[in-house]
Amino acid sequence: MIKDCALAAGNRETGGILLGSYGQDGNNVTVSLATRQPRDSQSGRTWFQRGARGLKALLQRRWKSGEYYVGEWHSHPGSEPAPSATDIEEIEAISRQTAYQCPKPLLVIAGTSARRRINLSVSVFHDRNLVRLRLARDTDELWLK
Secondary structure, eight states: OHHHHHHHTTTSOOEEEEEEEEOTTSSOEEEEEEOOOOTTOEEOSSOEEOOOTTHHHHHHHHHTTTOEEEEEEEEETTSOOOOOHHHHHHHHHHHHOTTTTOSSOEEEEEEEOTTSOEEEEEEEEETTEEEEEEEOTTSSOEEEO
């Protein structure tokens, strides 16, 4: 979903939210859904403001099956997937807002290229820092770097 949406957006940023569930220790998360850009979102070449249309109903439906808001994703067209200062500020603010109930939100950034390739970065806001995650060898699980 993230790859298709990021590439389809061309030279404009796009994004959405991540839904999933936490393990009993609160440190493991399984992402089950990355949404498309809500219709009321706004974007440009180097910026994205995620809208909220339709998300409340989606979150309420998913909550009944044990899935919750776990973070955000967005694209960086024609660029590396490194979090910007704005990205870090926004994910930090989300971690503090009680409405999100997500003290350790994930941030996924999809960097795209003209060759229709994509690079992902996955980070978690933890202990007042954005920590980049990496794939563990021989698995598809992410671990703290």
